[in-house]
Amino acid sequence: MGNLIKAEMRKIVTTKSWWALLIPAFFASLLFALGWGAFTNSLANVLDSEDTLTVTRTLGIETGELPMGLLAIGHGINVGLLFAVILGVLAVAGEYSKKTITTTFLTAPNRPMALGAKMITYSIWGALYGLAVSAAASLGIAFVVDGARMPSSGQWLAVIGTSLLAGVLATLFGVGVGALWKSVAGSVVTLSIYMLLIENVWVFISYGLWQENVAWMGGVLPNGTLNGIVGAIGAEAFGAAGVRIPGLQDEAVWGLQFSAGAPGAFSWWASALIFFGWTMVVFVGGWLVNQKRDIT
Amino acid sequence: MHDGSGRIAVQNLTKQFGTVPAVQNLSFAVEPGSVTGFLGPNGAGKTTTLRMLLGLVTPTSGAATINGRPYTQLGNPARVVGSVLENEGFHAKRTARNHLRVYAAAIGVPDQRVDEMLGLVGLASAADRPAGGYSLGMRQRLSLATALLGDPQVLVLDEPSNGLDPEGIAWLRGFLQSFAKQGRTVLVSSHLLSEVEQMIDQVVIVSAGMTRYYGPLEQLRASQQSRVLVQPADANALVTALREAGVGEVQPAHDGRVAVANANVQQIGDAAAKAGVAVYGMEEEKADLEQLFFQMTSPQYAGGPLPPQQPVPQQPVPQQPVPPQQQPPGPPQQPPGPPPGFQQGPQPGQPQNPYQAPGYQQPGQQGQQGWGGGQ
Numbered sequence: 001m002g003n004l005i006k007a008e009m010r011k012i013v014t015t016k017s018w019w020a021l022l023i024p025a026f027f028a029s030l031l032f033a034l035g036w037g038a039f040t041n042s043l044a045n046v047l048d049s050e051d052t053l054t055v056t057r058t059l060g061i062e063t064g065e066l067p068m069g070l071l072a073i074g075h076g077i078n079v080g081l082l083f084a085v086i087l088g089v090l091a092v093a094g095e096y097s098k099k100t101i102t103t104t105f106l107t108a109p110n111r112p113m114a115l116g117a118k119m120i121t122y123s124i125w126g127a128l129y130g131l132a133v134s135a136a137a138s139l140g141i142a143f144v145v146d147g148a149r150m151p152s153s154g155q156w157l158a159v160i161g162t163s164l165l166a167g168v169l170a171t172l173f174g175v176g177v178g179a180l181w182k183s184v185a186g187s188v189v190t191l192s193i194y195m196l197l198i199e200n201v202w203v204f205i206s207y208g209l210w211q212e213n214v215a216w217m218g219g220v221l222p223n224g225t226l227n228g229i230v231g232a233i234g235a236e237a238f239g240a241a242g243v244r245i246p247g248l249q250d251e252a253v254w255g256l257q258f259s260a261g262a263p264g265a266f267s268w269w270a271s272a273l274i275f276f277g278w279t280m281v282v283f284v285g286g287w288l289v290n291q292k293r294d295i296t
Numbered sequence: 297m298h299d300g301s302g303r304i305a306v307q308n309l310t311k312q313f314g315t316v317p318a319v320q321n322l323s324f325a326v327e328p329g330s331v332t333g334f335l336g337p338n339g340a341g342k343t344t345t346l347r348m349l350l351g352l353v354t355p356t357s358g359a360a361t362i363n364g365r366p367y368t369q370l371g372n373p374a375r376v377v378g379s380v381l382e383n384e385g386f387h388a389k390r391t392a393r394n395h396l397r398v399y400a401a402a403i404g405v406p407d408q409r410v411d412e413m414l415g416l417v418g419l420a421s422a423a424d425r426p427a428g429g430y431s432l433g434m435r436q437r438l439s440l441a442t443a444l445l446g447d448p449q450v451l452v453l454d455e456p457s458n459g460l461d462p463e464g465i466a467w468l469r470g471f472l473q474s475f476a477k478q479g480r481t482v483l484v485s486s487h488l489l490s491e492v493e494q495m496i497d498q499v500v501i502v503s504a505g506m507t508r509y510y511g512p513l514e515q516l517r518a519s520q521q522s523r524v525l526v527q528p529a530d531a532n533a534l535v536t537a538l539r540e541a542g543v544g545e546v547q548p549a550h551d552g553r554v555a556v557a558n559a560n561v562q563q564i565g566d567a568a569a570k571a572g573v574a575v576y577g578m579e580e581e582k583a584d585l586e587q588l589f590f591q592m593t594s595p596q597y598a599g600g601p602l603p604p605q606q607p608v609p610q611q612p613v614p615q616q617p618v619p620p621q622q623q624p625p626g627p628p629q630q631p632p633g634p635p636p637g638f639q640q641g642p643q644p645g646q647p648q649n650p651y652q653a654p655g656y657q658q659p660g661q662q663g664q665q666g667w668g669g670g671q
């Protein structure tokens with residue numbers, strides 16, 4: 001297995017995909033953290049003052065010192081992680097499109113080991129992407145969020161940690177999708193449209209239609225749970241995820257979660273678990289399909 | 297683990313792609329120490345068979361084993377079997393050296409083996425160019441270098457001469473023959489008999505997914521009747537004379553000559569002399585393997601019985617493939633050691649390494665350098 005992991009590492013570093021995706025990931029996170037940071041910095045005014053008071057009182061923080069930076073950092077990271085998903089897609093689907101999968105399977109003891117080596121290797125790369133995008137998002141909020149509204153160092157560490165975890169899982173999710181559906185273009189386009197648009201629109205519309213009855217929707221779908229891993233840290237700081245603050249209106253809770261890029265998120269670990277479930281679904285599916293697939 | 301015999305056994309192998317019967321009940325065995333040609337026209341099922349042998353395609357039924365084991369049970373398979381496949385991919389942006397380094401890592405051979413193989417196939421001077429810019433022939437060389445990384449005991453090649461220049465083909469012939477002489481196994485497919493005729497000892501001929509002939513090439517050659525073309529003064533008189541003397545069988549010939557099968561020049565000359573027929577010339581017509589191959593594989597014979605004089609169509613197979621489980625355990629043969637010079641890297645001082653492939657032609661410069669390896 002060590003040999004195969006070394007081979008996978010060499011595959012990645014001998015082509016430019018890893019940095020061709022890391023650079024846009026970094027800047028997407030930076031830009032979204034900048035934009036969302038500027039927006040959330042003034043979110044307190046948008047929020048119902050009654051809610052704001054409830055939140056601040058319960059959390060014991062002064063008005064105007066809400067850690068708005070947390071909402072933005074989560075959003076920035078979540079956008080950047082889409083590129084980690086794409087990197088993952090290249091792991092197997094990329095090999096099918098270049099036809100190198102033949103030699104990869106021929107030089108591995110068996111297909112499960114070839115895929116297992118990819119899983120381990122891409123986990124490491126996913127963590128690296130998680131680290132890079134959390135650094136980019138941190139940089140972004142540092143520019144636009146008032147010092148008093150920046151996350152505490154504990155919160156910031158939690159964000160970095162969950163970002164690493166989300167990076168790993170996001171990449172593995174991509175590996176699974178690419179293994180299941182060997183088309184790079186098909187997987188990347190579909191995943192991008194789904195994660196950027198379809199699921200968000202659906203969650204938003206369904207919330208508009210059925211309100212809190214479907215508030216959980218974003219907390220169980222793939223994009224929502226991936227975003228929830230980091231986003232819930234921000235939302236939790238406001239009492240909008242995990243520990244529920246009494247009196248906080250449901251709409252406001254959802255709004256806060258939405259601002260953190262994680263509408264409906266339960267808590268970071270619940271999001272991580274559910275998203276891990278999604279990852280396993282596609283990964284096991286991809287695994288099974290590749291066991292039988294004829295390489296012609 | 298595998299038995300180290302270097303033996304390939306294909307047993308009742310069948311593959312159906314949807315409604316397309318790509319391979320039907322194919323059986324043959326390939327023994328070490330010889331080069332076996334796997335011949336058949338396009339679409340005969342050669343590639344599908346080889347891919348089933350290599351574990352890339354799952355057979356509908358039947359089994360294919362190497363060293364008594366399916367490919368996926370060989371342990372580190374690339375150390376046992378090297379394969380050069382049609383339509384094999386390289387990442388267009390990855391250099392040849394990096395491509396080989398990737399798979400050297402996967403197989404677990406040291407990186408220096410990469411340089412050795414680049415030198416061996418004559419790609420040393422192009423090693424740091426992206427494979428996307430390679431010509432077809434250079435890609436074939438790179439495929440061969442990849443196949444040889446693990447110093448395998450068995451080599452499987454699918455149409456390896458595609459895209460190779462005549463020099464490259466000649467080199468490949470010599471290479472495969474010396475590889476087999478070391479007691480290793482070579483199975484090489486082609487749709488052209490003439491292309492591999494000079495390098496193979498054994499032959500498996502397939503058409504429309506079925507075996508048409510399987511055995512030594514020599515036997516195939518011997519089985520073909522040779523004819524004598526006679527130029528007589530009076531053709532009718534000669535035919536009558538031959539008939540009366542009971543010599544050979546007269547066959548239709550088109551150019552005024554008389555074609556006589558199953559008789560030699562002496563017998564015909566004697567019969568003609570006895571009957572007083574003048575003979576101006578006789579020519580022995582050699583068995584035309586290509587024509588025989590064409591007959592065996594041409595569509596009108598597909599599926600139907602072959603003409604009676606055909607050598608060994610379906611069953612009279614000289615060597616019956618032994619199912620792996622019936623094979624006597626036998627002392628596991630030592631894997632042959634590295635051939636002399638085979639593992640040696642390109643030595644700057646000796647570019648005339650006998651195993652050295654002629655290098656690809658350097659575009660627009662140092663034309664006579666030509667022989668790769670020596671930088």
Ligand SMILES: Nc1ncnc2c1ncn2[C@@H]1O[C@H](COP(=O)(O)OP(=O)(O)O)[C@@H](O)[C@H]1O
Nearest residue numbers: 296313316318337338339340341342343344345
């Ligand atoms: N993946 C596939 N799907 C459907 N048909 C296939 C596939 N691969 C090969 N075939 C068919 O199987 C037959 C044998 O093909 P192949 O093994 O490539 O022949 P050869 O290598 O002798 O030219 C052909 O009719 C071909 O069209």
Ligand SMILES: [Mg+2]
Nearest residue numbers: 342343382454
């Ligand atoms: Mg073919």
